[in-house]
Amino acid sequence: MKLKSLMVGATSALAFASIAQADGHMADSLTVVSWGGAYQSSQQNAYSIPYAEMTGTEFTWDESSAEAVARLRAMAEADNITWDVVDVVAADAMRLCDEGLALEIDHDNMLAAAPDGTPASEDFGDLIVSDCFVPQIVYSTTFGYRTDVEAWNGNAPTSVCDVWNMDDFPGQRSLEKRPIANMEWALICDGVDIADVYDVLETEEGVARAFAKLDEIKDMVTWWSAGAETPQLLADGEVVLGSTYNGRLFSVIEEQNQPVAMLWDWQMFDLDGWIIPAGLPADREARALDFLSFATDTQRLADQAKYISYGPARASSAPLVGQHAELGIDMAPHMPTDPANAVNTFLFNYDWWADNRDDIDAQFQAWLLQ
Amino acid sequence: MSSTDMDTGPVLAADGTPLKKSLARALRRQKMRALMLIAPLLLFILITFLIPIGQMLLRSVDNEIVSATIPRTVQALEDWEFVEGGAPPGEAVFEQLYEDMLIATEQKIHTRLGSRLNYEMSGMSSLFRKTNERRLGRFDLEEPLAPQFADIDEDWLDPEVWFTIQSNSDTVTAGYFLAAVDLQRTPDGIESVPDFSAIYVKLFVRTIILSVTITFTCLILGYPIAWLLSNLPAKSANLLLILVLLPFWTSLLVRTSAWKVLLQQQGVINDILVWIGLVADDNRLALINNATGTVIAMTHILLPFMILPLYSVMKTIPPSYVRAAKSLGATDWTAFWRVYFPQSVPGIGAGAILVFILAIGYYITPELVGGTDGTFISNRIYYHISSSLNWGLAAALATILLALVMVLYWIYDRMVGIDNVKLG
CATH class of the missing domain: 1.10.3720.10 (MetI-like)
Incomplete structure (x- = not known):
């Protein structure tokens, strides 16, 4: 008995030693920054728990993604970067890359190829919007509406322009308190062709036109700044129609069984993914890269969709999306990328917004104050 | 010791030193002790509160980034003058810009300058991002540089772009304070921003x-x-x-x-x-x-x-x-x-x-x-x-x-x- 346990001990020590040797240049802990909530637990279930089992890496989670850009800049200035892998939206990844705060990624060499051998850069395709960005999910900002509004006489909105249709669909709306997405929707519903939206928005008249369109419903809009607000407002009956992230609406509809339905028309695709802070010590950087390569491979990205209704960023992951881990419902129809949902979609022009965000945002805030 | 001595000479303490001095010393010692007692708190406040706040407030005027990232261009641009609808600076400035950008792109700090200048003029961010190492590497140095910059982005020939660079080249700027009270610097001087963006x-x-x-x-x-x-x-x-x-x-x-x-x-x-x-x-x-x-x-x-x-x-x-x-x-x-x-x-x-x-x-x-x-x-x-x-x-x-x-x-x-x- 004693001998046996000694032997087990010896072998495990040996096994441990060999792992340690293989990972000799990698740090054995990892600080991952994300958004908290259901999203972060989907990442833990799909990525960090299996990775920890495989490598013994110790994970620390920090729920600071909302202020990641500012915090990373402050850390870089203090020359003390405590984060290893940071989950950010694509626009923030671009800004971090521009500021030199994020590591440039060689997608083909640093990330896993698809099972059929397609290199990562092709598998992710256009979603690699910045050299520092490793895409993870496609989510969308889209509308949800209450299904029990009496004044609607049994009709349901089918187009994003129904947000402006106060005659058929009266009631309070909720929109995000920033120009992105709202300006595009306003122009689309004002008759601008989808291909011309940013050209129109580039001109002063175009911006004025978008605001004029938004003016039509301004009195009936509650402005939100946190993603959880619209689901709450919908559930309370405070608003009858509101925009938010599709995963939040999924949870209101499927997990909380509220009388709410999705309006996918002209959903705004956006990306969320990982960056590694620039200037990490070599061992931590190696560990972070190793984790990213694991966490963004085809199977792992598909696994995440079991826990939350966001679409995997790899083309090769889409066929592997299965059922919700607890509810047992098929996840594919709830994905923003599902063909039935993605009839009319819109991908942010990140470059355009990076250029014009400051200017348009000032005008948007001034417009709100009027 | 007569009474007259007492009146004319200084009042002495028990150890013979003048009373005034002795009192001052005692008070000083007391003050020092008080200071020592509050020193930890004082240091704490100084280090964690006053200095960071002071540093943060200094950022409101700090503008070293422009002259630090493209120093030669800034210098070459000194003689150029903005004219409404006029010409962009000459070839000499573009040569300096090429030199500066080669170094800046290698250090990957050109995008940072782009974000900084984008606060003053929309579009600067992508202009600098586009002007990257790869594109600069393809330049033919035998040919004039200005048209080659224009090939990357036509905005390089826009005099307003150059006005923005020129007017923000000082190491100290009032631009942030102007923006904070809804003013802006234009070629015609300081003006208030249009009503639709004043907040x-x-x-x-x-x-x-x-x-x-x-x-x-x-x-x-x-x-x-x-x-x-x-x-x-x-x-x-x-x-x-x-x-x-x-x-x-x-x-x-x-x-x-x-x-x-x-x-x-x-x-x-x-x-x-x-x-x-x-x-x-x-x-x-x-x-x-x-x-x-x-x-x-x-x-x-x-x-x-x-x-x-x-x-x-x-x-x-x-x-x-x-x-x-x-x-x-x-x-x-x-x-x-x-x-x-x-x-x-x-x-x-x-x-x-x-x-x-x-x-x-x-x-x-x-x-x-x-x-x-x-x-x-x-x-x-x-x-x-x-x-x-x-x-x-x-x-x-x-x-x-x-x-x-x-x-x-x-x-x-x-x-x-x-x-x-x-x-x-």
Whole structure:
């Protein structure tokens, strides 16, 4: 008995030693920054728990993604970067890359190829919007509406322009308190062709036109700044129609069984993914890269969709999306990328917004104050 | 030792040194000891509070990035003059730009400069991002450089781009402060920004108006409570005091969210008003996501800061004074207004300044319940710190806010007299 346990001990020590040797240049802990909530637990279930089992890496989670850009800049200035892998939206990844705060990624060499051998850069395709960005999910900002509004006489909105249709669909709306997405929707519903939206928005008249369109419903809009607000407002009956992230609406509809339905028309695709802070010590950087390569491979990205209704960023992951881990419902129809949902979609022009965000945002805030 | 010696010579201490000197030494030693005692706190405040704040505020004028990233270009650009619809700078400037950008792109700092200049002119961010190492590497140095820059982006030939670079090339800039009061630098001089993008002056005014309103509502609600507290027997007063302090022990977010539940249109208060028939069902009151919501929620949150100083001052007012006034024939009102109230003014002064200064810098509550017309300047400061990364503008806004508070404090001192303020 004693001998046996000694032997087990010896072998495990040996096994441990060999792992340690293989990972000799990698740090054995990892600080991952994300958004908290259901999203972060989907990442833990799909990525960090299996990775920890495989490598013994110790994970620390920090729920600071909302202020990641500012915090990373402050850390870089203090020359003390405590984060290893940071989950950010694509626009923030671009800004971090521009500021030199994020590591440039060689997608083909640093990330896993698809099972059929397609290199990562092709598998992710256009979603690699910045050299520092490793895409993870496609989510969308889209509308949800209450299904029990009496004044609607049994009709349901089918187009994003129904947000402006106060005659058929009266009631309070909720929109995000920033120009992105709202300006595009306003122009689309004002008759601008989808291909011309940013050209129109580039001109002063175009911006004025978008605001004029938004003016039509301004009195009936509650402005939100946190993603959880619209689901709450919908559930309370405070608003009858509101925009938010599709995963939040999924949870209101499927997990909380509220009388709410999705309006996918002209959903705004956006990306969320990982960056590694620039200037990490070599061992931590190696560990972070190793984790990213694991966490963004085809199977792992598909696994995440079991826990939350966001679409995997790899083309090769889409066929592997299965059922919700607890509810047992098929996840594919709830994905923003599902063909039935993605009839009319819109991908942010990140470059355009990076250029014009400051200017348009000032005008948007001034417009709100009027 | 004769008495005349005593009169002319200095007074001596027991050890023979002049008394004055000896006293000064003793005092100095005492002062040193006091200083040593507070030294840890002083150092702590200095290191963790004053220095970082000072550094942050300096960012409002700091502008070294332009001349540090493209030094040769800035120098070569000195002789160039902007003319409306005129020509971009000559080939010499583009040669220097090429040199500068080669180094900057290698160090990957060109995009940082792009983000900086984008605050002044939209489009600079992508202009610098596009002008990257790969594209510069393809330049044919035998050919003129200006057209090759134009191949990357035509904006390189736009005189306004060059005006922006030129007018921001000083290491110290007033640009952030100008932006913070809705002004901008144009080729024709300093002008106010167009109405459709002017926000900051309005926000400063609103911040002050709402903060004053909140201070008054706190005073009106807090004064009677403090009076009650100071006049109740100790046992019940303590119980009431716990109720006053209770909000302190609840998370700020929970308190704010609770107000949402109460105040929203389908919320508790509106439901009750509809039920008792005061308000029509299709015309419910908008109590939240506007300035009303901010005033209500922040009054609740800041109320203890008004009540506690008032209470501690009122407790020291002897009840016999009011009784004496009444026995001398004063009515209840006169006794209160002429005798009691003046004695409680130091408490009002302390409470009001505490509440006002806390209110003026608040941002979480206005962000959550303020909607569009109940947000403060601090919400924009937060936006520029955490989201747009325009720390220079955030610092300028914060500096102005700090200066405003100081000016208001000075006026307050003139009116109330800060010596009359008592915290306890």
